[in-house]
Amino acid sequence: MCAPGNREFPIEEIGAEYSGKKRKITMGAVTSLSDLKPGSTGEVVSLQARGLTRRRLMDLGLVPGTRVVALRRSPSGDPTAFFIRGAAIALRREESRQVLVRPV
Amino acid sequence: MGLTRQATGFSTLQENFLPDGSNGYVVALAGNPNAGKSTVFNALTGLKQHTGNWPGKTVLQARGKFTHQGHSFTLVDLPGTYSLLASSVEEQVARDFICFGRPDVTVVVVDATCLERHLNLVLQVTEVTSKVVVCLNLMDEARRKKIVIDVPALAGELGLPVVPTAARKGEGLARLKDVIAAVATGTLHPVPTPIVYDAAIEAAAGRLARQLQPLLRGRLNARWVALRLLEGDATLIEGIQEFLGRELDDPGVKLQLKEVLA
Numbered sequence: 001m002c003a004p005g006n007r008e009f010p011i012e013e014i015g016a017e018y019s020g021k022k023r024k025i026t027m028g029a030v031t032s033l034s035d036l037k038p039g040s041t042g043e044v045v046s047l048q049a050r051g052l053t054r055r056r057l058m059d060l061g062l063v064p065g066t067r068v069v070a071l072r073r074s075p076s077g078d079p080t081a082f083f084i085r086g087a088a089i090a091l092r093r094e095e096s097r098q099v100l101v102r103p104v
Numbered sequence: 105m106g107l108t109r110q111a112t113g114f115s116t117l118q119e120n121f122l123p124d125g126s127n128g129y130v131v132a133l134a135g136n137p138n139a140g141k142s143t144v145f146n147a148l149t150g151l152k153q154h155t156g157n158w159p160g161k162t163v164l165q166a167r168g169k170f171t172h173q174g175h176s177f178t179l180v181d182l183p184g185t186y187s188l189l190a191s192s193v194e195e196q197v198a199r200d201f202i203c204f205g206r207p208d209v210t211v212v213v214v215d216a217t218c219l220e221r222h223l224n225l226v227l228q229v230t231e232v233t234s235k236v237v238v239c240l241n242l243m244d245e246a247r248r249k250k251i252v253i254d255v256p257a258l259a260g261e262l263g264l265p266v267v268p269t270a271a272r273k274g275e276g277l278a279r280l281k282d283v284i285a286a287v288a289t290g291t292l293h294p295v296p297t298p299i300v301y302d303a304a305i306e307a308a309a310g311r312l313a314r315q316l317q318p319l320l321r322g323r324l325n326a327r328w329v330a331l332r333l334l335e336g337d338a339t340l341i342e343g344i345q346e347f348l349g350r351e352l353d354d355p356g357v358k359l360q361l362k363e364v365l366a
Contacts, residue, residue, distance in 0.1 A: 051335075051336055052189065052191065052335065052336065052337065055187075055189055055335060056187070056189055056191045059186050059187035059189055059224060060186055060187075061186075061220075061221055061224075084221075085218070085220055085221045086215075086217070086218035086220065086221045087136070087137075087138070087218070087221055
């Protein structure tokens, strides 16, 4: 689990404006996208990545409020395919672990 | 993928892309993977470039020609990308062509069944150039899925011409050619809705753009370059330097960048 202990998630981070409204975040449930089991769904809470990696993840559609389904893992366990806003996209662990999601 | 930077870099761009100037207008075809770019390409040029559904199919570009209303057009099929960030070879090829190839028109092919994903690229392209036409492809698929799109409203929001097509059935292609010709010849002037950032970013970008303006000599959009510099995109700085054939490390720009990033 990569869920950081007591860190507060700044909702006003870039990307929050895409979701149109501020969201209430339940701390306990937040996990990282890389921990989402294949077949389960999560809703993006925030991105921990910075700089170009952050921009790239956002360009792939990962902004707060986006629902992501983990499809399947490659035999070696990495990368994992996710269904994001109408497209199946494979992410490596080093990318997906920087995306915080709340399982739904 | 076995592609070296040399095989895909700016030198090939110059060899392969840059128009001779004598053979009419250059039209770039951009879009996300699976938007149907290659299908649109084949439908417009009558060529049979391989279409298929696997990533990286169009790693480099295919070119074809068509004539319409007495004008000749060279169509360049760019690799499918989700953004112009240049985090992969494909994205860099697409971005370099749109930025440095200076096409007369850029057609962004979007999937009508999945606009929420595809419009991101449209917005990014409009930051580089205003000569953009949106090809709203896969309309047949959208109808099948009972998706209704308010095309005039979409065009109004974007400030761009939007042409619905179903390229594999030949639907809407005549109109697409008309619109491409109108934008290329300058009878139609798209005015894309400007993308406005936070006040702090706007202020910094504005200051940088003013410094960049004389260096770029009107050959690149200064605001766009300023925004990319703020993002810290190193590959772009290299590309610009090659494009302009001179170093961009003007002390003025460096100073401004340092100041605004501080």
